[in-house]
Amino acid sequence: MLIVSKSQIQMKSSFWAARSEFNQIYKNFLFVSDYYQKIYGERYIDLFTASTFSKVVPSLIATKDYVNELKSDMYYQEYPSPSGDDQLINSFIDFIKRVYQLDFSSYEIMVCQGTMQAIDAISRVLNGKIVFVMDSTVTFAKSIPTANGAKIVLIKTNNGIIDFDDLEKKIKAYSPQEYMYLYLNYPNNPTGAQLSKSEFSKLIDITQKYNLQIVHDHDICFTSYDPERPAISIFADKRAIENSIEIYTLSKEFGLSGLRVGIIVGNKKFIRMIKYHNYEMNIMIPSLNQRLAALALQRADPKIISNKIQSTMKVLVEGFQSLGWTHLKMPQAGIAFLLPVPNSYVKEYGDKSGAIFSFYLQKNYGIGVGPAKCNCLTKGQYIRVLAMEPSEKCQKMFDFIKNKVNVDMEIDHRLYSDYCNIIQLAEEHDVR
Numbered sequence: 107m108l109i110v111s112k113s114q115i116q117m118k119s120s121f122w123a124a125r126s127e128f129n130q131i132y133k134n135f136l137f138v139s140d141y142y143q144k145i146y147g148e149r150y151i152d153l154f155t156a157s158t159f160s161k162v163v164p165s166l167i168a169t170k171d172y173v174n175e176l177k178s179d180m181y182y183q184e185y186p187s188p189s190g191d192d193q194l195i196n197s198f199i200d201f202i203k204r205v206y207q208l209d210f211s212s213y214e215i216m217v218c219q220g221t222m223q224a225i226d227a228i229s230r231v232l233n234g235k236i237v238f239v240m241d242s243t244v245t246f247a248k249s250i251p252t253a254n255g256a257k258i259v260l261i262k263t264n265n266g267i268i269d270f271d272d273l274e275k276k277i278k279a280y281s282p283q284e285y286m287y288l289y290l291n292y293p294n295n296p297t298g299a300q301l302s303k304s305e306f307s308k309l310i311d312i313t314q315k316y317n318l319q320i321v322h323d324h325d326i327c328f329t330s331y332d333p334e335r336p337a338i339s340i341f342a343d344k345r346a347i348e349n350s351i352e353i354y355t356l357s358k359e360f361g362l363s364g365l366r367v368g369i370i371v372g373n374k375k376f377i378r379m380i381k382y383h384n385y386e387m388n389i390m391i392p393s394l395n396q397r398l399a400a401l402a403l404q405r406a407d408p409k410i411i412s413n414k415i416q417s418t419m420k421v422l423v424e425g426f427q428s429l430g431w432t433h434l435k436m437p438q439a440g441i442a443f444l445l446p447v448p449n450s451y452v453k454e455y456g457d458k459s460g461a462i463f464s465f466y467l468q469k470n471y472g473i474g475v476g477p478a479k480c481n482c483l484t485k486g487q488y489i490r491v492l493a494m495e496p497s498e499k500c501q502k503m504f505d506f507i508k509n510k511v512n513v514d515m516e517i518d519h520r521l522y523s524d525y526c527n528i529i530q531l532a533e534e535h536d537v538r
């Protein structure tokens with residue numbers, strides 16, 4: 107339970123709703139993760155927080171690049187323009203040509219502080235009340251619009267693929283004046299699912315039929331494992347420009363989450379609205395960060411980066427297979443997958459089993475995983491695994507737990523009271 111202050115200072119109820127409806131389990135597990143990270147130190151293996159992918163992907167920016175860039179233009183002496191740095195925008199257009207052979211030069215493009223801040227801006231500035239969100243996705247896609255006063259309507263997914271019938275049924279339940287946008291995320295975190303081009307086209311058919319805008323969070327843009335389902339842009343279907351925007355970020359495949367740089371591309375009117383928001387709110391992204399982002403885009407070799415992520419992913423999937431999870435498959439794309447918890451945990455703890463099995467791995471072995479329920483309220487019996495650590499460290503983890511963890515393992519009953527205690531502690535530290 108959140109502790110609500112009795113003083114005169116009161117927060118809008120939408121902020122409490124954001125935490126209690128969507129973010130509580132996630133924030134609790136960030137606390138659990140910090141707690142065991144301190145205990146295990148170097149031995150801790152973080153497969154949960156998404157705070158950085160720099161341990162997996164090659165480093166694109168060296169210390170001397172920061173220094174050279176800083177010296178070259180004394181960026182810190184002036185306010186940066188809210189419009190975004192041309193060099194970054196041009197580097198982005200060139201990068202997209204390299205990875206997708208798509209030409210974005212005639213599309214509206216803007217620089218933002220990252221995906222989360224883009225979602226904040228969009229859900230403040232757009233008219234309407236209803237944000238349709240696929241039910242398997244990151245918490246911020248639900249909590250940020252909620253904090254801004256929107257109502258979230260979850261759309262069913264099947265193994266991460268959006269259910270078109272459910273989408274259409276839910277769109278029809280509201281009037282067009284009430285729609286804000288549909289949020290999509292492919293490659294999908296947490297399921298590892300990827301839409302095919304024809305599935306994207308079907309989404310475009312449905313949303314254009316009802317005049318609904320699409321926000322595609324495309325945080326992973328070139329890492330996929332299934333040749334039938336590469337990580338494609340929504341603009342592979344040219345019609346998408348009528349009602350879609352796509353958000354790119356430097357946080358994942360480029361390993362630069364601290365830069366706080368993202369790029370939004372697509373429908374002109376939609377992006378203009380986000381620009382107005384950023385101008386009115388004086389949102390400025392430091393020029394140094396934008397120049398470094400441009401360098402990263404120029405230097406990135408998608409093949410080398412995705413091979414690195416793929417080798418971690420392979421070790422993780424094959425490692426769990428060797429512990430008895432024989433049905434586990436490689437994800438279609440991205441950085442995440444869901445792992446069902448051992449049966450004994452499901453029997454004893456039901457919908458909480460994902461949280462308790464995550465806690466078991468955190469506490470006993472310093473393995474930082476979290477409950478899939480953080481992202482997907484219907485997946486209480488799964489944990490989420492992120493490919494955030496180098497493959498060698500993941501391999502060592504499996505060597506260590508080889509005879510200790512398996513799909514048929516028994517429960518350690520002493521665990522439950524420890525779990526309750528740490529969750530209580532987490533909730534007492536409710537600001538994070």
Ligand SMILES: Cc1ncc(COP(=O)(O)O)c(C=O)c1O
Pocket residue numbers: 156219220221222223244291295323325354355356357363367368
């Ligand atoms: C699906 C997804 N989109 C976006 C982000 C974060 O993006 P940014 O750092 O650009 O705000 C995350 C971070 O975990 C994510 O999982």
